[in-house]
Amino acid sequence: MKTLKIAIQKSGRLNEKSVELLKNCGLNFENYKSSLISPVSNFPLEILFLRDDDIPEYVQDGIADLGIVGENVIQETEVEVSYLQKLGFGKCSLKIAVPNTLPIKNLSELDGKSIATTYPVILGKFLKQKGIESDIRTISGSVEISPGLGLSDAICDLVSTGGTLKSNGLKPFADVMSSEAVLIGRKGSENEDLIKELIQRVQSVLRAKETKYVVLNVEKAHLPEIIKLLPGVKSPSVVPLAEEGWVAVHTVIPERDFWERISQLKQAGAQGIVVMPIEKIIL
Numbered sequence: 001m002k003t004l005k006i007a008i009q010k011s012g013r014l015n016e017k018s019v020e021l022l023k024n025c026g027l028n029f030e031n032y033k034s035s036l037i038s039p040v041s042n043f044p045l046e047i048l049f050l051r052d053d054d055i056p057e058y059v060q061d062g063i064a065d066l067g068i069v070g071e072n073v074i075q076e077t078e079v080e081v082s083y084l085q086k087l088g089f090g091k092c093s094l095k096i097a098v099p100n101t102l103p104i105k106n107l108s109e110l111d112g113k114s115i116a117t118t119y120p121v122i123l124g125k126f127l128k129q130k131g132i133e134s135d136i137r138t139i140s141g142s143v144e145i146s147p148g149l150g151l152s153d154a155i156c157d158l159v160s161t162g163g164t165l166k167s168n169g170l171k172p173f174a175d176v177m178s179s180e181a182v183l184i185g186r187k188g189s190e191n192e193d194l195i196k197e198l199i200q201r202v203q204s205v206l207r208a209k210e211t212k213y214v215v216l217n218v219e220k221a222h223l224p225e226i227i228k229l230l231p232g233v234k235s236p237s238v239v240p241l242a243e244e245g246w247v248a249v250h251t252v253i254p255e256r257d258f259w260e261r262i263s264q265l266k267q268a269g270a271q272g273i274v275v276m277p278i279e280k281i282i283l
């Protein structure tokens with residue numbers, strides 16, 4: 001049987017979450033220590049630990065069948081790969097930022113200014129689309145210190161909390177793109193059986209993360225009200241309790257509006273609410 005290869009980041013922002021996701025998919029393997037390739041003992045898969053910059057090309061060229069990498073890296077490397085699944089971690093934005101002291105309001109004022117970045121391709125396309133001619137200075141890291149060193153007027157780099165910008169006296173000025181980690185494959189590869197199986201496992205883990213399993217007790221008289229508050233769930237399980245006139249309702253609640261839903265359920269008469277994490281949801 002064919003053995004698939006999946007490329008993930010060796011160390012850095014995406015490594016831990018990528019390893020966690022694969023482990024939650026039920027794959028047994030040793031984490032990267034000294035070897036750059038780890039066999040999975042219970043699935044025909046090998047894990048390649050790489051610099052994230054190399055992952056899109058490895059997948060495009062078929063050296064790896066799958067990869068986990070930020071959308072920003074895919075766009076920057078301009079490869080032809082399939083986006084198989086957004087993964088919900090590594091969320092950040094690529095932004096242009098300027099020194100707090102720079103009196104600049106409109107994007108057009110970047111014309112003629114220099115911008116330091118490690119993303120010259122994405123930035124170049126963005127500026128071209130806006131009809132702005134700036135001098136893009138490509139550097140390989142520590143971008144936020146360049147205005148302070150007199151190397152550039154502005155920067156274009158990844159931002160999540162904004163802490164790095166702040167501590168370097170910079171303010172966000174324009175959004176270039178938003179990004180998160182994605183599972184990628186070679187174009188057309190999504191139809192291969194093993195790849196399909198892995199995508200399904202990944203999706204079942206992601207689905208489970210978005211929801212919580214809830215069990216609550218309610219007087220039968222209030223059951224219709226409770227059921228009305230559980231849209232999207234076809235038929236919550238209703239189990240009679242030993243105490244006459246009471247039932248337990250088992251249901252699944254989306255993480256997104258969890259607390260709001262719980263308080264509505266309480267107001268409608270729910271008691272003894274027990275909340276449990278879900279490991280996987282297989283459709």
Ligand SMILES: Nc1ncnc2c1ncn2[C@@H]1O[C@H](COP(=O)(O)OP(=O)(O)OP(=O)(O)O)[C@@H](O)[C@H]1O
Binds near residue numbers: 010052070
């Ligand atoms: N501050 C951030 N918050 C959230 N996600 C981020 C942040 N910075 C980067 N990322 C995402 O994580 C990815 C990896 O970031 P990291 O800083 O580990 O990359 P790197 O230094 O280029 O690593 P490598 O050594 O693999 O080349 C980025 O390409 C981006 O998608």
Ligand SMILES: O=P(O)(O)OC[C@H]1O[C@H](OP(=O)(O)OP(=O)(O)O)[C@H](O)[C@@H]1O
Binds near residue numbers: 013163
């Ligand atoms: O908005 P913040 O939460 O402060 O995050 C932004 C910082 O995170 C990334 O760098 P990282 O810390 O991954 O280090 P690196 O530059 O060595 O990759 C990015 O290049 C910024 O410098």
Ligand SMILES: [Mg+2]
Binds near residue numbers: 051052053
């Ligand atoms: Mg990198």
